[in-house]
Amino acid sequence: MKERRVKSLPVATSKQCWAVIRELLRPRRTQAIVATVVLVAAAAVGLLGPLLLGEIVDRVDSRTGSITWPAVALLGAALGEALLAALGLTLISYLGQPILASLRERVVAKALRLPAAQIERGGRGDLLSRLGDDIAVVSEAVVEAFPPLAAASLTLLLSFAGLATIDPRLTLAALLVVPVQVWAVRWYAKRAGPAYAEERKVSGERAQAILDVVGGAKTIRALNLAGTALPRVEARSVSSIAAVVRTIRISTHFSSRLNAAEFVGTASVLVVGFFLVDADAITVGAATAGALLFIRNFDTFNIVLGTIDEANRALAALARLVGVLQVPDPPSPEPHDGAHVSLTNISHAYDGGPPVLHDIDLQIAAGERVAIVGVSGSGKTTLAKVVARFHEPTSGTAHVGDVALVTQEVHVFAGTLADDLRLADPTASDEALRAALQAVKADWASLDTVVGHGGVELTPAQAQQLALARLHIRDPQIAVLDEATAEAGSAGARLLEQAAASVLDGRTALVVAHRLTQAARADRIVVMDQGRIVESGTHKELVAAGGTYAALWRAWSAER
Numbered sequence: 058m059k060e061r062r063v064k065s066l067p068v069a070t071s072k073q074c075w076a077v078i079r080e081l082l083r084p085r086r087t088q089a090i091v092a093t094v095v096l097v098a099a100a101a102v103g104l105l106g107p108l109l110l111g112e113i114v115d116r117v118d119s120r121t122g123s124i125t126w127p128a129v130a131l132l133g134a135a136l137g138e139a140l141l142a143a144l145g146l147t148l149i150s151y152l153g154q155p156i157l158a159s160l161r162e163r164v165v166a167k168a169l170r171l172p173a174a175q176i177e178r179g180g181r182g183d184l185l186s187r188l189g190d191d192i193a194v195v196s197e198a199v200v201e202a203f204p205p206l207a208a209a210s211l212t213l214l215l216s217f218a219g220l221a222t223i224d225p226r227l228t229l230a231a232l233l234v235v236p237v238q239v240w241a242v243r244w245y246a247k248r249a250g251p252a253y254a255e256e257r258k259v260s261g262e263r264a265q266a267i268l269d270v271v272g273g274a275k276t277i278r279a280l281n282l283a284g285t286a287l288p289r290v291e292a293r294s295v296s297s298i299a300a301v302v303r304t305i306r307i308s309t310h311f312s313s314r315l316n317a318a319e320f321v322g323t324a325s326v327l328v329v330g331f332f333l334v335d336a337d338a339i340t341v342g343a344a345t346a347g348a349l350l351f352i353r354n355f356d357t358f359n360i361v362l363g364t365i366d367e368a369n370r371a372l373a374a375l376a377r378l379v380g381v382l383q384v385p386d387p388p389s390p391e392p393h394d395g396a397h398v399s400l401t402n403i404s405h406a407y408d409g410g411p412p413v414l415h416d417i418d419l420q421i422a423a424g425e426r427v428a429i430v431g432v433s434g435s436g437k438t439t440l441a442k443v444v445a446r447f448h449e450p451t452s453g454t455a456h457v458g459d460v461a462l463v464t465q466e467v468h469v470f471a472g473t474l475a476d477d478l479r480l481a482d483p484t485a486s487d488e489a490l491r492a493a494l495q496a497v498k499a500d501w502a503s504l505d506t507v508v509g510h511g512g513v514e515l516t517p518a519q520a521q522q523l524a525l526a527r528l529h530i531r532d533p534q535i536a537v538l539d540e541a542t543a544e545a546g547s548a549g550a551r552l553l554e555q556a557a558a559s560v561l562d563g564r565t566a567l568v569v570a571h572r573l574t575q576a577a578r579a580d581r582i583v584v585m586d587q588g589r590i591v592e593s594g595t596h597k598e599l600v601a602a603g604g605t606y607a608a609l610w611r612a613w614s615a616e617r
């Protein structure tokens with residue numbers, strides 16, 4: 058198997074990410090402010106702890122006054138901080154989850170608008186990993202990284218102010234920590250962003266490789282290709298592991314640099330505190346409170362820096378999610394009214410490949426039923442998909458009104474048959490659903506039958522009936538049918554032909570005819586060869602003309 062070169066979906070810049078976050082936060086601004094205020098209050102109450110402990114030390118040291126009230130207040134402060142922090146976290150989760158949900162919805166909606174070719178090119182695995190793993194990473198960060206980040210700014214400010222009120226020289230001693238931290242953060246910042254972006258990217262590639270193997274399991278087994286397919290997954294896994302190890306190593310080195318900073322800072326505050334007490338400039342309690350404030354401050358700072366690690370990972374994940382939103386929307390096909398189809402001078406090539414449709418001119422009148430025939434690879438499916446607006450043609454103009462397509466690949470969505478059918482029209486009544494099942498002669502199931510994953514497995518013919526029933530409910534003016542080939546003359550083929558005929562009744566139709574009996578009954582037949590329409594006429598006319606169709610018909614009749 059030759060490895061396909063995958064051009065990934067784009068990754069957003071931080072500016073684009075912030076724009077999307079701001080937009081998602083806007084309708085929830087009040088909620089965001091309340092949550093931040095509560096978290097900040099929790100941090101402020103938490104700072105009372107060291108000050109009260111200092112008070113207790115002084116009272117014990119000077120043996121004056123009781124320690125009951127500071128001890129009770131200390132307990133109160135601890136409880137207050139815990140309650141406020143819990144409330145803040147809950148508020149943040151309530152804020153974050155709907156934001157994430159709308160982000161996910163936007164990305165899914167965007168993915169559905171993307172041309173099929175673009176998703177194939179970018180890799181479905183990549184898209185799935187963005188919608189799965191990346192959302193999970195962002196989601197975790199919203200709960201675990203944002204609250205400490207929000208609370209920390211005030212904690213830092215207040216505790217430096219607290220140190221300054223005890224003695225400005227303690228603040229100066231504490232500030233010794235700054236150069237060490239700047240060094241640690243700069244070291245980290247240079248490495249973390251790219252490492253996390255790489256980790257997320259490689260994880261998407263691994264998902265793609267796994268999806269390729271799982272999706273192609275039958276082919277791989279049939280051709281006995283496990284020996285070549287598995288090493289590819291393995292290679293991706295190995296690069297994924299290497300990328301994770303790289304980020305863990307960066308994060309561990311970062312922690313040890315932060316520990317060094319803590320050591321320098323604590324030592325200098327303690328030494329300065331010692332000299333200040335010695336010189337009777339401050340009490341032992343004040344020095345204790347100062348050291349505790351510093352340590353607490355440092356803990357906060359460490360938490361912040363620790364969450365920067367997580368936030369970095371989340372930003373990389375967010376950039377991949379928002380990246381999907383940056384793909385420009387394909388030009389939406391101009392809306393056209395009416396039940397007729399008009400293609401003028403259409404050519405089409407798949408993603409940089411050679412043209413597979415050339416100079417197609419095709420007019421289908423309202424209510425007309427046209428069959429396309431031609432040998433395999435002549436371009437029938439491509440033409441059907443261009444008419445159905447599934448592919449935008451590379452050149453030429455297509456005027457097609459309200460159209461729906463039934464393809465060979467029918468996806469049966471998991472759930473009851475009623476749910477599945479209602480995808481075509483969520484407002485359809487049970488009566489309408491039953492009428493649709495009757496129209497396609499699907500007497501094998503009721504509306505409550507559970508189908509899809511975990512339910513009744515449908516035969517290919519039944520899945521086709523389901524697709525035709527959906528078309529009946531969707532009720533477009535123009536229908537394009539490119540059904541699975543059923544064995545000619547079989548009961549299944551006859552049944553599907555009847556079902557299709559009943560669903561197409563009263564509509565303009567373009568049918569890719571895999572069985573020529575189906576073509577013979579159409580109002581008109583167009584014959585394709587190597588991407589061109591080479592003949593057009595009724596069955597009788599074309600047989601009489603003795604051209605390509607007549608030859609196909611002779612071969613078909615002889616086979617039967």
Ligand SMILES: Nc1ncnc2c1ncn2[C@@H]1O[C@H](COP(=O)(O)OP(=O)(O)OP(=O)(O)O)[C@@H](O)[C@H]1O
Nearest residue numbers: 407408410413431432433434435436437438439440
């Ligand atoms: N997704 C694709 N990407 C690239 N090339 C494609 C793609 N789909 C079809 N082609 C190519 O376009 C040409 C026309 O294919 P198309 O499927 O439209 O023919 P067809 O007449 O419907 O064939 P069949 O009867 O086998 O379904 C073929 O050369 C095919 O290899």
